[in-house]
Amino acid sequence: MQRFAYANPATLKEASGLLGNSWDDAQILAGGTDLLSLMKEGLTAPKLLVNIKNIKELTAIAPEKGGLRIGAAVTLDELAENALVRRQFPALVQAALGITSPQIRNMGTMGGDLCQRPRCWYFRQGHGLLAMRDGKSLIPAGENQYHAILGNSGPAYFVSASSFGPALVALDASMRVVSPSGTRDVPAAQFFVTPKDEASRETVLQPNEILTAIHIPAAAAHSATYEIRQREAIDWPLAAASVVLKSGAPVIVLGHVAPIPWPAPEAGKFLAGKPLNEETATEAAKLALQGAAPLSQNGYKVQLARVSVKRALLAAAKGA
Amino acid sequence: MPDYSWPAMEKRKVMGTRVARVDGGQKASGRAKYASDWHRKDLLFAALLSSPHAHARLVSMDLSGAKNMKGVAAVRAIAKPGDEIQWQGAEIAAVAAETEEIARDAVRQIKVEWEVLPHVVSEKDLAAAGTRVKAAGEQVTGDPDQAFKDADATVEGFYGIPVITHCCLEPHGQVVEWPGESINYWPSTQNVSGLATDLGTALKFPPDKIKVHQDHVGGGFGSKFAADRWGVDCANLSKEAGGKPVHYFLERNVELMIAGNRPSAFAKIKVAAKKDGTITAWQSESWSTGGIGGGGSPPLPYVFENIPNQRKKHSAVSINTGGVRAWRAPNHPQASFLTCSALEDLAAKLNMDPTDLFLKNVDLTARAETYKVQIAKAKELIEWQKHWHPRSQLTAGPVKRGLGMSIMTWGGGGHTSECRTSIFPDGSVVVDIGTQDLGTGTRTILNMVVAETLGLPLSAIKVNIGDNALPKSGPSGGSTTVGGVTSSSRKASVNALAKLFDVAAPALGTTADQLEAVDQHIQVKGNPAKNLTWQAACSKLGVNRISETGFNDQRKPEGLNSSGVGGIQMADVSVDTETGKVRMNRFVAVQDVGLVVNPKLAESQVHGACIMGICAALFEERVMDKQTGHVLNPDMEFYKLAGIGDIGEIIAHMDIRPENDKRGVIGLGEPPAVGVVAAIANATANAIGVRVPEVPLTPRRVLEALGGRNA
Numbered sequence A: 001m002q003r004f005a006y007a008n009p010a011t012l013k014e015a016s017g018l019l020g021n022s023w024d025d026a027q028i029l030a031g032g033t034d035l036l037s038l039m040k041e042g043l044t045a046p047k048l049l050v051n052i053k054n055i056k057e058l059t060a061i062a063p064e065k066g067g068l069r070i071g072a073a074v075t076l077d078e079l080a081e082n083a084l085v086r087r088q089f090p091a092l093v094q095a096a097l098g099i100t101s102p103q104i105r106n107m108g109t110m111g112g113d114l115c116q117r118p119r120c121w122y123f124r125q126g127h128g129l130l131a132m133r134d135g136k137s138l139i140p141a142g143e144n145q146y147h148a149i150l151g152n153s154g155p156a157y158f159v160s161a162s163s164f165g166p167a168l169v170a171l172d173a174s175m176r177v178v179s180p181s182g183t184r185d186v187p188a189a190q191f192f193v194t195p196k197d198e199a200s201r202e203t204v205l206q207p208n209e210i211l212t213a214i215h216i217p218a219a220a221a222h223s224a225t226y227e228i229r230q231r232e233a234i235d236w237p238l239a240a241a242s243v244v245l246k247s248g249a250p251v252i253v254l255g256h257v258a259p260i261p262w263p264a265p266e267a268g269k270f271l272a273g274k275p276l277n278e279e280t281a282t283e284a285a286k287l288a289l290q291g292a293a294p295l296s297q298n299g300y301k302v303q304l305a306r307v308s309v310k311r312a313l314l315a316a317a318k319g320a
Numbered sequence B: 001m002p003d004y005s006w007p008a009m010e011k012r013k014v015m016g017t018r019v020a021r022v023d024g025g026q027k028a029s030g031r032a033k034y035a036s037d038w039h040r041k042d043l044l045f046a047a048l049l050s051s052p053h054a055h056a057r058l059v060s061m062d063l064s065g066a067k068n069m070k071g072v073a074a075v076r077a078i079a080k081p082g083d084e085i086q087w088q089g090a091e092i093a094a095v096a097a098e099t100e101e102i103a104r105d106a107v108r109q110i111k112v113e114w115e116v117l118p119h120v121v122s123e124k125d126l127a128a129a130g131t132r133v134k135a136a137g138e139q140v141t142g143d144p145d146q147a148f149k150d151a152d153a154t155v156e157g158f159y160g161i162p163v164i165t166h167c168c169l170e171p172h173g174q175v176v177e178w179p180g181e182s183i184n185y186w187p188s189t190q191n192v193s194g195l196a197t198d199l200g201t202a203l204k205f206p207p208d209k210i211k212v213h214q215d216h217v218g219g220g221f222g223s224k225f226a227a228d229r230w231g232v233d234c235a236n237l238s239k240e241a242g243g244k245p246v247h248y249f250l251e252r253n254v255e256l257m258i259a260g261n262r263p264s265a266f267a268k269i270k271v272a273a274k275k276d277g278t279i280t281a282w283q284s285e286s287w288s289t290g291g292i293g294g295g296g297s298p299p300l301p302y303v304f305e306n307i308p309n310q311r312k313k314h315s316a317v318s319i320n321t322g323g324v325r326a327w328r329a330p331n332h333p334q335a336s337f338l339t340c341s342a343l344e345d346l347a348a349k350l351n352m353d354p355t356d357l358f359l360k361n362v363d364l365t366a367r368a369e370t371y372k373v374q375i376a377k378a379k380e381l382i383e384w385q386k387h388w389h390p391r392s393q394l395t396a397g398p399v400k401r402g403l404g405m406s407i408m409t410w411g412g413g414g415h416t417s418e419c420r421t422s423i424f425p426d427g428s429v430v431v432d433i434g435t436q437d438l439g440t441g442t443r444t445i446l447n448m449v450v451a452e453t454l455g456l457p458l459s460a461i462k463v464n465i466g467d468n469a470l471p472k473s474g475p476s477g478g479s480t481t482v483g484g485v486t487s488s489s490r491k492a493s494v495n496a497l498a499k500l501f502d503v504a505a506p507a508l509g510t511t512a513d514q515l516e517a518v519d520q521h522i523q524v525k526g527n528p529a530k531n532l533t534w535q536a537a538c539s540k541l542g543v544n545r546i547s548e549t550g551f552n553d554q555r556k557p558e559g560l561n562s563s564g565v566g567g568i569q570m571a572d573v574s575v576d577t578e579t580g581k582v583r584m585n586r587f588v589a590v591q592d593v594g595l596v597v598n599p600k601l602a603e604s605q606v607h608g609a610c611i612m613g614i615c616a617a618l619f620e621e622r623v624m625d626k627q628t629g630h631v632l633n634p635d636m637e638f639y640k641l642a643g644i645g646d647i648g649e650i651i652a653h654m655d656i657r658p659e660n661d662k663r664g665v666i667g668l669g670e671p672p673a674v675g676v677v678a679a680i681a682n683a684t685a686n687a688i689g690v691r692v693p694e695v696p697l698t699p700r701r702v703l704e705a706l707g708g709r710n711a
């Protein structure tokens, strides 16, 4: 790990002022569960770490106009244990509990989860975010069993790592982002982006921007996240789906199948006005994966994603 | 000659009881000191530069950047220009510095120029491995061609089990201090008594001037017998740094790349049988790799070795990965998986219960009587009658349940071992033996044997192990430790007690041969009222102590230990056919290991082995990238091991019976690890109605085996 300086600001303004224009200058430190491993592996090497866990306003969960506001530094455990969240947002609680190690839930934060880097093993083993070699990605001809089956026309083939991403997109959340030049609100669906080159990142955030809070407009007791993991022990989902049932068409967003959370509007449309049962859910699941284009080793993920959609729909129908 | 034989089963007071391991508290509380916990004054930390290439020639190396860094105490080139490096992670250079961070920074300053050479890192596709394949000659017994022609039924299958690594929780490494005259060496090893010779030979330094000490080891599984390259480099770094102690342990990624692995095994197998299940012929074409050296053949057909007609061919594939090391019953888990899979498929084809097929052919094995009893017991414990169904009749719903079985055998025996038992005038007893406790409970077992022999409570005895100043005991491999150390400690203690009897006899007005040690007393046989307390007897030693040795000769066990065991394992799994996820419900291991010194520890050993097998059946696999030659999962995130929630219920049944007991002590380190993958793979086939040909049984493989069914 390269040597770095450490700052521990108490206000957002102070923190914001410490960030620079490049990821090499400074990076935000929340729980550190992802950032420190990246630094240890030499995959990132900021000169300064800016701890945000001591900024009070980032650490609260509060009701807001029928919806919810979650501070970016709220830990995954705090979220999962919050009574209001448990009552109104099962999709979030299920996503949090899927992150199986209590240690990670205790340390990891909402902001950190949304901004964590991909777990693609080519990236983590030092082959770069897009795993390019001689102008070509290693992934299509490589070990791609955990890679994307949607949105994978290249050059990015990894899957978005965040388990909350799909749920927040489905919940129509927006992200409040603060920088020295002001504040902006980014809809969750636009927060995640597919990088086109090695230097880009997987969210719209710039190096000098801080995600301060997540705003969810309305309660969603009939929502669910269903993830398929191989292990009960710490493991990454092979596929996941978050679902929010609304008066019109249900909102369905797939996780861990594409470089970004992947909405499946056709599947939702199909269900509009129909009863939700095993049969309709199965049909919707098929539609959700219609566009899937698996790589050489990950055809099985299409099946897993379908099952996730079906099971998330049926769980959401049951309610919190 | 004194009578060393074990007390009769019903007379044992300590042996055979469920004593908790004596160092359990230390381990659970974190007080147990492992090699990497030796933080000596002026300790330096070493870091390794390892090869980024799977196959390359080192053209040049410039160490000056590292040497010139402040805080760096020693830098050593391990590879030199012209060397051909054969795997990623191979040792290239090492640095010792005042902190770990400086050492790592310094490693990054080393400049190496490489000539990259073509690599092969995959062996599964034999045809694609080209010149890397070395075929051994075909072995033929009987007339397999005729037997296949005459058969009522034949099955053909392909089965594969990949390379897995040892993945010791405590990585390989050591602390070494080499001030000049002597060397202090704190390794993580399975071989306390033999390690000084290994290191000394490599360093051209007298082994008797090398002090080896180890209290605990965090997993070895067959991978920690030698001083290794890193031990030698660690010593040299210390010397170069003026004798300061150096702490040098492999990083997790390099640990998984170079510190040992278990060879893969792939095979096309054909088996023939009569209608009634009698197996008549076996044919196998197998291949495997253990790295650049290729891979030896697993013993096929496993256990059913007397199948009358056989044709076998094995090829070793040499690939550019780190080399094999012994892994808990070398080649047996692979052989068990390949054989039992083929036999289960045969049973399915004959529409037979596989337990009936195994029993029908049990005379083709070397221990038919053992297996018969064990199959019955295992069936009872797994509730076979209730849950087993033919492969053609699956359980209802998307989650399918199935049962499967496997069979195993192993040697054991007792390694060469010397032990010294000392009795002091104050009544205290010290046992000295240069063995090691791999977590198997060796300390506890020694304590129990000596307590049994001397008629004392466990707490009256101090057991010293883990130091090469103690009497020499063999390396812990081949499941030979418990046989060796129980024999040597029994003999040493019987010998010491005889000396105490000599001293006590006059006071009791009798002769030594009339005495016995019972419940902290030395008493006259048949007249227990005539006695001395242990303390009183020992006080008669005056200022002298008794110090007697006992020796186990591996070739002459004298009835105290022996070798050769059998076991039956059965798995009960549920498979979600929509997700391909295999869940363990229950696992049963019925295991014979002769005389069981401590059933609790024995069961604990079986549990550990089953957990390791469950990991291999469901999760473990070293994933290689063909394009870069790199290991893609040299971490504990994607090199997956089971967590407690993945294990299910484990029932360890020790096959304790007088006929097993009378054979003496037999090792248990390896046997229960053999059949786990096979039983789980068979249970999965039984659950879903099709064979998943390769393990680990990932959702991907299970869904692919289920084919278009869910698509």
Ligand SMILES: Cc1cc2nc3c(=O)[nH]c(=O)nc-3n(C[C@H](O)[C@H](O)[C@H](O)COP(=O)(O)OP(=O)(O)OC[C@H]3O[C@@H](n4cnc5c(N)ncnc54)[C@H](O)[C@@H]3O)c2cc1C
Pocket: A027, A028, A029, A030, A031, A032, A033, A034, A035, A036, A052, A072, A073, A076, A098, A099, A100, A104, A107, A108, A109, A110, A111, A112, A113, A114, A115, A116, A117, A161, A162, A163, A164, A205, A209, A210, A211, A212, A234, A235, A236, A237, B637
């Ligand atoms: C073994 C393992 C298994 C896991 N399984 C899952 C899983 O199944 N699903 C899942 O979703 N996650 C999983 N995680 C990831 C885990 O949830 C994240 O590591 C954690 O949430 C990150 O939070 P943190 O606060 O520790 O982030 P940090 O490590 O502190 O930061 C991560 C990144 O986010 C940036 N960042 C943090 N906060 C902000 C902010 N407020 N504004 C802008 N940038 C910010 C940091 O600069 C850094 O780049 C797993 C992690 C591990 C190690």
